[in-house]
Amino acid sequence: NGAGKTTLLKLILGEVEPDEGTVRRGTRQTVAYFDQLRAQLDPELPLTEVISPGSEYVEIAGERKHVIGYLGDFLFAPQRARSPVKSLSGGERNRLLLARLFARPANVLVLDEPTNDLDIETLDLLEELLAGYDGTLFLVSHDRAFLDNVVTQVIAAEGDGRWGEYAGGYQEWQRVQAERTAERELAREAARRAQPAAAAAAKATPARSNKLSFNEKRELEALPERIAALEEEQATLQARLGDPALYQQAPQDVPQVKARLEAVEGEIEAALARWEVLETRADAG
Template sequence: QELLRTMAQQHDNMLKLLKTENEWLRRGVKARLKRNEGRKQRVLQLREDAKNNPSKIHKMRLELEREAKHFNRGEGINRQKMLFEVEKLGLTLGDKVLIKDFSTRILQKDVIAVVGPNGSGKSTLLKALLGRLKPTSGIIKMGEITIGYFDQHREMLDDNLNLIETFCPHGGDRVDAQGTDYHVYGYLKNFLFPREFLDKKVGTLSGGEKNRVALALLFTKKVDCLILDEPTNDLDIPTINILEEKLQNFPGAVILVSHDRYFVDKIAKKLFIFKGDGTIEESYKPYSEYLEDEKEFAEMDAMQAEFSKAAAPIAVQTQKAKVFKLSFNEQKALEKLPLEIDALEKQIDEINQCLADPKCYEKKGISVLAQELEKTKILYEEKVEELLTIQEKEEAIEALKNA
């Protein structure tokens, strides 16, 4: 049903945006990105789109209704299975608001890392998706799917069983993993277990060994989605490499909580970032790039705070004595970001043109195009904000030098 409201909501958003942009056009304010002419043309195009959009909505609604019939069943062109749909999710534990007003969709091939400070609610989100925690507000819709869950407490393991009993609970010595039949030792050898471990009780294993057993067991399950809570804890580097390979070859969705930035960089295609105040930000940046940006923002805030105190001549001289300059990465970003922003604008225009052409959107699928448009817009906004931040820092540095 949410998809059936997509185009109407987009039209409402278009009208709101048009109102804002019209006010900007009337004021003639200098654009922060020094791209006034391009923005002016977009305003004029937006006006034209707003006039034509109602008839497009009617045509596209018919297509959306057709696609809605295939929710969790369709295998049409480029269509992905919807696993979760989260609407205005809120979760409160005691007096602490962990999640507020969070909405998202999770599709069949999504690989999502949930990141943020300790105690911010990351594991709570996983439990809500698993149905183990009832939302304080909002809803979580789950498709007809099966989930494999790995948690740092290794709940899936029975300490009283040995490894053969764990992997062959119905007897025998064969294991099916992702459609391939293995001898139990041949399979466990992939997780660095020697043959003599087959008869060992799970309860006698170390924490790292138990984690390897739990991971090996996880990949014997036929599931649509893997949910992992701190999977790299207590793992050595060879085992982490094995886990990375298994996850990269997994055909379904992956949702994981991890503090390991290098692991997240290799695996995740999308981030759910807990900000610590209940809000969750979605980003398609690599995790390391996001952390680097946060560091740059903090440095800029600190620099601006120092600059604001430089009212007295002595304070000014103190500030001037400090050498502020853009980092090497920021200087490179100033060169490449405008090009990336232009490319993303063209990509957004192309998707919108496809959404306006029945031949195009019937071929590709509106739901797929809508997801692609949302992803591209988020990335576009991130790039613009990154460029604005660096430009403001550059201006602050120049002002400081001239003070």
């Protein structure tokens, strides 16, 4: 809550302008925004007029359909079709909003907390409609099961104004976060183990051997560049693992990328420990 989900949607839709940077939008976007429709409902209008003003028919996915039959798809009995909006319960209003939403010719749907106040029947209907929708869907929801059933990508707030994009639903995002946490903990543990080992190695070195050999001097000079190269590779691998395209286009590569990242992190820790040992001896000599 308060991370800026609705603000992000409004930036995407062009309803607000960014304080910094730019937003690039497609030129052929036709957007249907669920939250806007809620505010536009006229309580005096009959349901048929809400769905198809001035016409008995509505066009859905290129197919002409009678408005009463269309309302029947949204669980409204024929006798309710000409009732005014004000006669509907909260759940029925939400169902009517969904009917109106999907009756609009749009290639982008925006749903901000659409499952609030939906009964089980309507929730199942919404999931079915979204599964068959061919356009792009932006969905904000706290309903984790609904997200897992509907979405193919997650955009998650990660703090400090940063947002990450992940392939899969909510459970997949949780799995990635758990793996990242475990990897960070392993790296911290490796660093903690390396520090005493480096200190012990420095202490164990006899005073007469503190002076670096020619090869050790060359090794010490090369270590900063090697560490920088390893850290650059580490950043590249982390970026790959955070890119949804990897999981969509080359899922078979994920284990190898993860294994290489773990190996690189181990090499970085070892190089840092070695650098500390050589630097300590060089200073003492």
